[in-house]
Amino acid sequence: MNEIRVDAVYQASSEPTVGRMCDIETALASTPLTTTVDEFQVVLAFPRFEGQVPAQGYAGWLGDDYAPVGLSPAYFTAHTVFDVDSSVEEAGVQEALKAAVAAIRFAAARLSDAIRVEQPSVGMVGEIPKVLSLTAMDTARGLELRVPEPLNPGYGMVRGLPVLTIERASQALRDGVVPARALLSQARHLTQSTNSPQPGMAILLAAVAAETHAKELFKSFRPPGSTPSLRSLQEKHGTAVDLYGPIAKAVIGRSLEDSDPTLWVELGGLFSARNKMAHRLKTPTHPDARRLVVAGMRAIEWLG
Structure with missing residues (x-):
């Protein structure tokens, strides 16, 4: 030996x-x-x-x-x-x-x-x-x-992300970065581009981003006095994922549940993981967090 x-x-x-x-x-x-x-x-x-x-x-x-x-x-x-x-x-x-x-x-x-x-x-x-x-x-x-490992692990390589456009740059300078997009960007960094992944924090950020983005968008479609009101829709459909299902259907005329059933299930997984973190401090695995954060990003893109 x-x-x-x-x-x-x-x-x-x-x-x-x-x-x-x-x-x-x-x-x-x-x-x-x-x-x-x-x-x-x-x-x-x-x-x-x-x-x-x-x-x-x-x-x-x-x-x-x-x-x-x-x-x-x-x-x-x-x-x-x-x-x-x-x-x-x-x-x-x-x-x-x-x-x-x-x-x-x-x-x-x-x-x-x-x-x-x-x-x-x-x-x-x-x-x-x-x-x-x-x-x-x-x-x-x-x-x-010889030690087969680097002294300090490198960052993950990520390719294929969109280039910064004139429109996005001008919008950020004029209005600042949209808070939901900023939260989602941080969540993606914590699962994709660091040698110290933070899956729990990433899930919390991505879920907040997906939920608040939908609510803010729907407010612009539902001015005060509208029937049914956004509040009444949320009281009837109580879960966060419903924002992208029956509530989206009532407000913008389309539902992620109908448009992309697979993404709908993944988005439900994101909110479920958030609830487990918030109520039981149950941290998801890094691979699961990476997948669910991407689901949040795709759902926000679906809303537009």
Whole structure:
């Protein structure tokens, strides 16, 4: 058996500057944390604090110089050790390394989330922290191994989006970006163009965009005193997806349920996922969120 150790160093805050760095209690600086991700045991640790400031690995501290109550770490480390049968070929070793790196990233993101929940100024919960170094060693043979993963994952490539037109540019300069379109754009970014996808937040933004866009559009078709009023239609048809079904039929003379039954079902899935997030904090998977956000975009385009 060959013993392999993977080590990573993560930036503790989104910005490595004093005033934007996180603060931890001094006890945590001397206490490694261990968690299990899949079959890997991951050990995370902040720079060791010897009881005196200034301390190596820390940019600042809180409280008395002789008895600080908080420290501002510049980084934290994460490592895991696992065995690979010596008969396994290179491709198998690389697959094991990929799995180990994924486990380390998962644990590092969880530790980062713990920081950001307490101190939102240092970054957004759910973002993968920046990797400063990533190495792998076959400790039995003293050999450094090639890590099959990039230091920091790149952004997803997205092609085929519409070009900015004179009309859209002029409209934005004159009136600002339409709020629903802005929310939908943010939702699509969070599922398509970031190495730290936020499926739950994306679902909330896309659902709000689809619902408010329909309501604002229908208001222009239903001036005060119209019969039936938009309010009475919403009271009769109480779900958000009904805005694109019977309510749309009554206001603009067409229904997504009739025009595109498949998209109608997907849009219903978007609002259902939003409700699960809002009422049960049940986060959808990234693939589901990406699909449902696109459904929201297509439904808005269908309305015009």
